Amino acid sequence: MVWLSILLGILFVVLGPVLGCLIAGADRIVTARMQRRQGPPLLQPYYDLRKLLEKDMRANDVVQLILLVMALVATVVGGVSFFAGASFLLCIFLETLASLLYIVAASIGSSPFVQVGVQREILQVMCYEPMELLTAIGIYLHTGSYASGSLGAASVPMVMWLPLIFLSLLFVLTIKLRKSPFDVASSHHAHQEIIAGATTEMSGLTLAVIEVTHWYETVIVLGWVGMFFITSNPLSILLALLAVAIVYLLEIWVDNTFARVKWQVMLKGAWIVALVAGFVNFSPFFFVGTNGLLFF
Amino acid sequence: MSVMDKIASSKRESFITNSPWIIHYDAASCNGCDIEVLASLTPLFDVERFGVVNTGNPRHADIFLVTGSVNEQCKPVIEQIYNQMVEPKVVVACGICACSGGVFKQCYNTMGGIDQVIPVDVYVPGCAVRPQALIDGVVKAIGILRAKREAMLDGKPVPTPALRVGAELEVVRHSPDDEPAPTGADASDAAKETK
Ligand code: SF4
Numbered sequence: 001m002v003w004l005s006i007l008l009g010i011l012f013v014v015l016g017p018v019l020g021c022l023i024a025g026a027d028r029i030v031t032a033r034m035q036r037r038q039g040p041p042l043l044q045p046y047y048d049l050r051k052l053l054e055k056d057m058r059a060n061d062v063v064q065l066i067l068l069v070m071a072l073v074a075t076v077v078g079g080v081s082f083f084a085g086a087s088f089l090l091c092i093f094l095e096t097l098a099s100l101l102y103i104v105a106a107s108i109g110s111s112p113f114v115q116v117g118v119q120r121e122i123l124q125v126m127c128y129e130p131m132e133l134l135t136a137i138g139i140y141l142h143t144g145s146y147a148s149g150s151l152g153a154a155s156v157p158m159v160m161w162l163p164l165i166f167l168s169l170l171f172v173l174t175i176k177l178r179k180s181p182f183d184v185a186s187s188h189h190a191h192q193e194i195i196a197g198a199t200t201e202m203s204g205l206t207l208a209v210i211e212v213t214h215w216y217e218t219v220i221v222l223g224w225v226g227m228f229f230i231t232s233n234p235l236s237i238l239l240a241l242l243a244v245a246i247v248y249l250l251e252i253w254v255d256n257t258f259a260r261v262k263w264q265v266m267l268k269g270a271w272i273v274a275l276v277a278g279f280v281n282f283s284p285f286f287f288v289g290t291n292g293l294l295f296f
Numbered sequence: 297m298s299v300m301d302k303i304a305s306s307k308r309e310s311f312i313t314n315s316p317w318i319i320h321y322d323a324a325s326c327n328g329c330d331i332e333v334l335a336s337l338t339p340l341f342d343v344e345r346f347g348v349v350n351t352g353n354p355r356h357a358d359i360f361l362v363t364g365s366v367n368e369q370c371k372p373v374i375e376q377i378y379n380q381m382v383e384p385k386v387v388v389a390c391g392i393c394a395c396s397g398g399v400f401k402q403c404y405n406t407m408g409g410i411d412q413v414i415p416v417d418v419y420v421p422g423c424a425v426r427p428q429a430l431i432d433g434v435v436k437a438i439g440i441l442r443a444k445r446e447a448m449l450d451g452k453p454v455p456t457p458a459l460r461v462g463a464e465l466e467v468v469r470h471s472p473d474d475e476p477a478p479t480g481a482d483a484s485d486a487a488k489e490t491k
Binding site for chain 2: 028035036040041044047048054055192196201203204
């Protein structure tokens with residue numbers, strides 16, 4: 001079991017960015033097809049990354065770079081903790097730490113666009129954080145442990161017990177993946193109202209580090225979606241992969257069809273959804289309990 | 297091939313041609329050319345096929361597309377955007393106004409083409425510049441971008457268009473009936489004409 005954990009951890013470190021890159025490339029192609037365009041090649045995100053590495057360094061990049069590399073390390077360690085079946089709590093806390101490091105790094109930039117982008121980043125963290133914690137509680141109620149590995153011993157998939165938690169996690173996933181209606185008008189989609197938001201002042205290597213962090217992050221949050229379908233039956237992995245694919249396609253569709261909302265709507269929406277889902281979905285546990293557990 | 301050679305050659309391998317990010321600035325344009333720049337993002341032309349992203353951010357961009365002639369008001373903006381871009385970078389003057397001042401050349405408030413303020417690498421004439429010509433110009437710009445990157449790797453000074461003027465000027469010409477682009481001696485003639 002220990003060896004399997006170590007193997008999974010190593011697999012995540014090595015294959016995470018590859019998978020993240022392919023997902024980002026497929027995302028751009030599917031988006032383009034939805035807009036009746038041909039779209040870039042599948043490996044376009046990789047080309048972009050290599051291009052960024054070829055650009056010159058600017059003198060004031062160094063401090064940002066240190067913070068962003070720390071964010072990358074935090075993301076990777078969090079991901080290893082999740083995929084190796086260790087603590088899910090550790091994973092979400094390290095993800096939050098990575099977001100905070102990113103926010104600090106970005107706010108070094110003096111441009112007003114950066115300031116707007118950073119404010120928005122902070123709001124986004126506020127929006128998705130409660131839902132992540134509720135998901136952690138969900139895992140605990142379902143398995144009696146915060147370890148994501150304990151899901152592999154469950155007899156029924158978690159989504160059976162926690163359907164509302166699953167749906168509201170999908171809601172905040174849109175925020176996490178920086179997709180419309182909860183994204184900012186930054187230049188990834190040829191919108192330029194706030195230029196590139198928090199990354200406006202970054203270039204070359206710094207931007208490349210952010211890109212890789214984002215790839216890892218995508219894989220991690222899609223892993224969170226997948227874990228709702230995992231049981232002790234190895235075939236459930238296929239089910240999880242199918243669910244992840246459907247969810248991601250749904251995200252792209254939402255991204256392309258929904259207008260961007262104001263941050264107030266995002267904040268209210270995310271909190272109401274999280275609180276309602278949490279309350280309704282957890283209340284049966286007060287009476288039944290699963291695996292012999294009562295609420296706390 | 298020794299390991300060192302391999303590392304050296306992998307360092308020279310450039311992806312800059314696969315991912316040209318663009319910033320587009322409207323100097324004193326009549327907006328005709330700007331509409332065409334945006335038209336090239338539409339499904340019909342879809343420049344994202346070539347990895348082009350319209351970033352709107354000088355720090356991220358590799359190619360600076362400028363439309364319209366220069367006047368006193370937009371001069372500092374053009375200079376600032378140019379200075380904020382990270383090397384290697386190229387400048388493409390889109391439309392005849394950006395190349396030479398065009399129909400506005402004689403106006404008392406117009407300074408002339410973009411090359412009065414910053415070095416221009418590719419001139420794409422046309423009024424308004426056609427998306428086909430624009431894409432052609434960007435492809436030419438990518439070639440120059442690559443040459444600049446090579447020069448940076450060799451530690452040579454980045455070739456500036458100031459060196460290029462006299463020598464050979466990149467000219468992209470698309471007439472309505474698509475006559476072939478001039479080559480060789482014609483090209484430099486055409487270049488003088490455009491200037
Ligand atoms: S070249 Fe023609 S279309 Fe373009 S900015 Fe000048 S006048 Fe307008």
